[in-house]
Amino acid sequence: MNETIKTLLNRRSIRSYTPEQLKDDDLQIILKTGKFAPSAMNQQSWHFTVVQNKEILQRINQVIRAIFLKSGNAHFEEMAKADTFHVFYNAPTLIIVSGDEKAIAPQCDCALAMGNLFLAASSLGIGSCWIHALTQLDTTPEGTKLISDLGIPSGNKIFASGAFGYAASETPTPAPRKDNAVNII
Template structure:
């Protein structure tokens, strides 16, 4: 199989990690992959904040859960009210993805960068999981507090997070892919 397709197909969201911390040079390789993503008008508006501080990671998880404790969706509510649940699945590293406010296509840009990071990680034997659960604090009134904790630069917006770590075991859960995703116009 083509090497890139193999990495793409092998990447799975990892939800169980070893405690061992990810090395700085490995993190740097992930960020480099992120920074080589395409971006609208070549704005490269992404900013990656690497968090390896256990207390801060737990605070982000706990506070995000608190915002979802009465969520409309039962699945969210269940996770939020489960004392054992950690929104980053106990990954030792969390990369916070934010973007410059003057970008033309910020969400497309940071999503492309994020996927690059996930694929680079897979190719290095690291596990990752995209985290939108953190929206609870990044979009609510607590945002300002976390901008301070995370030393987010002026003129940037917090968006999502990526959990990173050594996977506890290769994930064998392969969510099915639908088969109605293309059409050829004759």
């Protein structure tokens, strides 16, 4: 089995991180792989926003917490009430991938780019996890202001975001995969 296949099979979502920050060289190569993802008509509709500032990370968590508390979803409300609530598991780096809403397929472009970031990170021994809640930032005035303060280009929508950092515990065993998901004709 070659190293690429091993990385594809061994990457897992990590939900517990050490405070150690990514090395800048690693961050740069991870971001480069995102830019080399396929995109519809090569529009590269993505924009990558990397957040490592602790105060801003905390602010993002608080805005998401407020969204969860008012979500009307009992599961999310319970999560947000916990003192330890941290939507991206205290990861030291958050990468938000926003896409130009006028592009052909920005959601697909951004998801493929995020997939590359995850796999590149995994190949470097860096953990990651998709954090979906950030796609809801634009549903409240506080979240909309945050999007603007983060410098996310106007006309872009957040389609993907991911936590990145070093795993604080052992890589989890893979969640079971469905065995009826393939039909070869």
